[in-house]
Amino acid sequence: xxxxxxxxxxxxxxxxxxxxxxxxxxxxxxxxxxxxxxxxxxxxxxxxxxxxxxxxxxxxxxxxxxxxxxxxxxxxxxxxxxxxxxxxxxxxxxxxxxxxxxxxxxxxxxxxxxxxxxxxxxxxxxxxxxxxxxxxxxxxxxxxxxxxxxxxxxxxxx
Amino acid sequence: xxxxxxxxxxxxxxxxxxxxxxxxxxxxxxxxxxxxxxxxxxxxxxxxxxxxxxxxxxxxxxxxxxxxxxxxxxxxxxxxxxxxxxxxxxxxxxxxxxxxxxxxxxxxxxxxxxxxxxxxxxxxxxxxxxxxxxxxxxxxxxxxxxxxxxxxxxxxxxxxxxxxxxxxxxxxxxxxxxxxxxxxxxxxxxxxxxxxxxxxxxxxxxxxxxxxxxxxxxxxxxxxxxxxxxxxxxxxxxxxxxxxxxxxxxxxxxxxxxxxxxxxxxxxxxxxxxxxxxxxxxxxxxxxxxxxxxxxxxxxxxxxxxxxxxxxxxxxxxxxxxxxxxxxxxxxxxxxxxxxxxxxxxxxxxxxxxxxxxxxxxxxxxxxxxxxxxxxxxxxxxxxxxxxxxxxxxxxxxxxxxxxxxxxxxxxxxxxxxxxxxxxxxxxxxxxxxxxxxxxxxxxxxxxxxxxxxxxxxxxxxxxxxxxxxxxxxxxxxxxxxxxxxxxxxxxxxxxxxxxxxxxxxxxxxxxxxxxxxxxxxxxxxxxxxxxxxxxxxxxxxxxxxxxxxxxxxxxxxxxxxxxxxxxxxxxxxxxxxxxxxxxxxxxxxxxxxxxxxxxxxxxxxxxxxxxxxxxxxxxxxxxxxxxxxxxxxxxxxxxxxxxxxxxxxxxxxxxxxxxxxxxxxxxxxxxxxxxxxxxxxxxxxxxxxxxxxxxxxxxxxxxxxxxxxxxxxxxxxxxxxxxxxxxxxxxxxxxxxxxxxxxxxxxxxxxxxxxxxxx
Ligand code: FES
Ligand code: FES
Numbered sequence: 001x002x003x004x005x006x007x008x009x010x011x012x013x014x015x016x017x018x019x020x021x022x023x024x025x026x027x028x029x030x031x032x033x034x035x036x037x038x039x040x041x042x043x044x045x046x047x048x049x050x051x052x053x054x055x056x057x058x059x060x061x062x063x064x065x066x067x068x069x070x071x072x073x074x075x076x077x078x079x080x081x082x083x084x085x086x087x088x089x090x091x092x093x094x095x096x097x098x099x100x101x102x103x104x105x106x107x108x109x110x111x112x113x114x115x116x117x118x119x120x121x122x123x124x125x126x127x128x129x130x131x132x133x134x135x136x137x138x139x140x141x142x143x144x145x146x147x148x149x150x151x152x153x154x155x156x157x158x
Numbered sequence: 159x160x161x162x163x164x165x166x167x168x169x170x171x172x173x174x175x176x177x178x179x180x181x182x183x184x185x186x187x188x189x190x191x192x193x194x195x196x197x198x199x200x201x202x203x204x205x206x207x208x209x210x211x212x213x214x215x216x217x218x219x220x221x222x223x224x225x226x227x228x229x230x231x232x233x234x235x236x237x238x239x240x241x242x243x244x245x246x247x248x249x250x251x252x253x254x255x256x257x258x259x260x261x262x263x264x265x266x267x268x269x270x271x272x273x274x275x276x277x278x279x280x281x282x283x284x285x286x287x288x289x290x291x292x293x294x295x296x297x298x299x300x301x302x303x304x305x306x307x308x309x310x311x312x313x314x315x316x317x318x319x320x321x322x323x324x325x326x327x328x329x330x331x332x333x334x335x336x337x338x339x340x341x342x343x344x345x346x347x348x349x350x351x352x353x354x355x356x357x358x359x360x361x362x363x364x365x366x367x368x369x370x371x372x373x374x375x376x377x378x379x380x381x382x383x384x385x386x387x388x389x390x391x392x393x394x395x396x397x398x399x400x401x402x403x404x405x406x407x408x409x410x411x412x413x414x415x416x417x418x419x420x421x422x423x424x425x426x427x428x429x430x431x432x433x434x435x436x437x438x439x440x441x442x443x444x445x446x447x448x449x450x451x452x453x454x455x456x457x458x459x460x461x462x463x464x465x466x467x468x469x470x471x472x473x474x475x476x477x478x479x480x481x482x483x484x485x486x487x488x489x490x491x492x493x494x495x496x497x498x499x500x501x502x503x504x505x506x507x508x509x510x511x512x513x514x515x516x517x518x519x520x521x522x523x524x525x526x527x528x529x530x531x532x533x534x535x536x537x538x539x540x541x542x543x544x545x546x547x548x549x550x551x552x553x554x555x556x557x558x559x560x561x562x563x564x565x566x567x568x569x570x571x572x573x574x575x576x577x578x579x580x581x582x583x584x585x586x587x588x589x590x591x592x593x594x595x596x597x598x599x600x601x602x603x604x605x606x607x608x609x610x611x612x613x614x615x616x617x618x619x620x621x622x623x624x625x626x627x628x629x630x631x632x633x634x635x636x637x638x639x640x641x642x643x644x645x646x647x648x649x650x651x652x653x654x655x656x657x658x659x660x661x662x663x664x665x666x667x668x669x670x671x672x673x674x675x676x677x678x679x680x681x682x683x684x685x686x687x688x689x690x691x692x693x694x695x696x697x698x699x700x701x702x703x704x705x706x707x708x709x710x711x712x713x714x715x716x717x718x719x720x721x722x723x724x725x726x727x728x729x730x731x732x733x734x735x736x737x738x739x740x741x742x743x744x745x746x747x748x749x750x751x752x753x754x755x756x757x758x759x760x761x762x763x764x765x766x767x768x769x770x771x772x773x774x775x776x777x778x779x780x781x782x783x784x785x786x787x788x789x790x791x792x793x794x795x796x797x798x799x800x801x802x803x804x805x806x807x808x809x810x811x812x813x814x815x816x817x818x819x820x821x822x823x824x825x826x827x828x829x830x831x832x833x834x835x836x837x838x839x840x841x842x843x844x845x846x847x848x849x850x851x852x853x854x855x856x857x858x859x860x861x862x863x864x865x866x867x868x869x870x871x872x873x874x875x876x877x878x879x880x881x882x883x884x885x886x887x888x889x890x891x892x893x894x895x896x897x898x899x900x901x902x903x904x905x906x907x908x909x910x911x912x913x914x915x916x917x918x
């Protein structure tokens with residue numbers, strides 16, 4: 001059964017017409033054309049579909065889209081501030097943390113949530129905070145460095 | 159020898175985006191912004207969705223297939239089976255032995271039986287259930303050791319290949335002999351972006367375009383065209399954004415199915431595998447059973463290596479031929495071995511099909527020969543490092559194939575570099591430092607530390623007389639360089655490297671590499687066997703150099719100087735007297751310079767079928783790893799604390815991205831050592847998900863310290879070698895050796911499971 005509702009994504013309200021059983025990643029990707037959110041497993045295992053719901057990281061493949069009504073959804077497409085890349089984005093580029101890039105949007109969203117919650121994470125907190133995001137290409141070292149560097153950047157900001 | 163912090167030795171000319179620099183990937187910005195189009199992001203307003211109906215049985219006869227109930231479902235546009243394949247009913251990488259759709263029997267769980275196209279993925283799912291396939295289940299062949307003589311799994315017989323090697327005095331006997339039997343489980347490539355793509359039928363002329371994440375566009379094209387009964391030019395394969403590969407995209411997966419559905423419906427058809435389907439829908443790393451006997455003198459010099467290797471290829475051949483060849487050739491490891499007797503074979507079973515994965519064949523035997531080197535060291539009361547250094551291969555040595563190792567071979571340097579890093583301090587009592595990590599179950603008093611070493615090698619590029627060619631085209635026009643090459647970018651960074659090569663040759667960073675497509679240029683060969691930088695990088699370099707040469711002649715004419723007075727170096731054209739000094743790319747406007755060429759490496763030859771002797775390889779790659787682990791010996795939990803490595807890289811064209819390859823390869827090696835295995839039960843996959851097939855996470859990854867060993871390789875662009883597979887060779891055996899050192903257990907099988915330690 002199709003339902004009609006609204007989703008607020010990156011500060012923009014989108015009208016949605018979709019079956020009640022559709023997951024959020026599917027609606028973002030197929031209905032709203034926001035394909036920056038990836039699907040690597042569709043089963044809450046890989047973190048590629050990570051988005052923020054009112055600032056909390058969730059695997060959007062395992063979350064019903066209709067339940068996200070009235071909440072603020074943040075995806076990788078909204079990470080940039082006008083023309084400025086987020087420090088996490090510039091750092092992951094500089095550190096060489098992007099190879100195939102399939103995990104990258106989910107990694108960025110998890111890291112973003114972590115730094116919002118814990119602006120000065122310990123090294124362990126970074127590792128645990130990103131342990132729900134699988135990357136098969138990089139071995140994580142460069143991604144870890146990028147997040148550690150970004151947390152320092154945010155630290156020096158007043 | 160370069161520490162990772164240092165740059166390379168290559169002379170750099172401005173712009174500073176040439177070789178030797180850690181330049182950003184050209185596609186990285188789009189990837190961090192979320193705008194990069196991966197193969198499963200493809201969209202077309204008229205598209206249908208395709209899905210594959212697969213056998214639930216590893217071995218069965220097909221009694222009947224009834225597609226009518228599925229076709230009756232509203233929204234279903236087509237269902238195709240083996241009846242609908244107009245061309246060759248079979249395909250395959252080296253031999254064509256795998257049906258597009260099973261017709262009379264199924265030989266593995268997940269074998270495609272039919273495919274459906276519908277207006278929505280949900281409709282596809284309903285249609286998949288509605289297709290009625292009646293099977294008569296038969297007894298599967300699942301034991302690799304008895305498969306050779308079991309009932310035939312396939313009309314071609316149960317032995318895909320045997321490779322014997324007889325080198326030197328086969329009866330030689332050492333002062334000391336150590337024996338061991340080793341096993342490796344089935345590893346999955348587990349790339350993050352599942353198989354996906356879209357087939358688009360061209361209006362009117364029967365030709366078709368397929369956009370797909372793949373490793374080898376032209377090989378796909380040939381197989382797809384043959385199955386569709388089309389001329390090869392009527393199938394155009396375009397590379398779609400690829401979310402990793404590691405060998406699993408070298409074979410055709412849904413390619414023919416999507417094209418058939420698109421032809422039947424005359425609409426674009428998109429297919430994408432679910433993760434559980436991906437586990438069943440591509441080849442894996444061959445499980446291996448290896449029995450070794452090493453002979454040595456009392457002072458530790460190797461006298462002879464004897465080895466029997468059996469690899470489980472599953473029902474279809476895929477790249478088993480090459481995997482078996484690698485296992486045999488590299489069975490003795492990177493050591494001076496004067497005599498060898500090797501028998502390698504790859505058999506068919508009804509287990510999941512196996513084929514290419516990073517380090518194919520060489521990874522399996524490295525686990526065996528390195529365990530043996532440690533055994534030998536223990537028997538002789540020698541240091542594991544010392545025995546490896548004593549026997550380390552050098553340039554000019556003869557390999558067990560009789561071939562002279564004539565490339566650079568810094569085995570000693572790799573070992574010394576891996577060992578040179580100071581050992582990490584004993585872990586603290588923090589829960590994060592304990593084995594079990596976030597599980598927090600380790601008792602610090604039960605934790606033992608262990609250190610292990612391993613060294614590995616293999617060839618790079620195609621071997622054994624396979625035609626190994628690649629094509630590149632370079633165009634220079636008004637200061638803009640455009641490059642064409644069909645090498646598949648799968649995440650490894652080819653797109654960055656070729657750009658750097660062009661920058662260094664032509665002196666401008668206005669360089670664009672076009673999307674890889676069979677429509678635009680000849681084959682680049684496969685993105686596998688650590689060959690694209692070495693092969694296609696060299697092709698692009700040659701094409702750029704040829705353009706630079708054309709420009710040199712034109713400059714000489716324009717400035718009215720003799721052509722031989724104009725030299726080109728580092729992207730600049732100069733005369734000694736200084737009259738001419740210009741950036742090549744900017745020298746002549748309004749003229750189009752273009753060069754296209756085919757590049758091949760030196761010829762290689764097949765192995766003799768009885769003795770396994772022959773000059774079959776073109777170049778070799780080496781690495782050594784040292785692993786430090788903490789093991790809770792009571793619970794069997796392992797924490798890999800640190801892995802250090804010295805890796806032979808030729809010259810690092812982009813040091814940061816070389817490091818990325820090494821760290822990624824080590825993570826897969828660590829996974830194979832202590833976590834990753836596809837578990838089968840009478841041919842059925844028991845863990846086709848990331849919940850049950852465990853990959854290393856950021857928490858599981860050890861600290862990695864790297865020394866790049868830079869010794870320029872002749873034949874490689876700017877002295878570069880392939881770097882992709884090397885880190886996966888000896889990282890696994892190094893971790894296993896460290897766990898053995900911590901526990902005192904033999905641990906002859908990887909992955910090592912907690913119960914192997916706790917109950918060992
Ligand atoms: S796609 Fe959602 S966790 Fe993998
Ligand atoms: S970069 Fe490929 S999965 Fe992370």
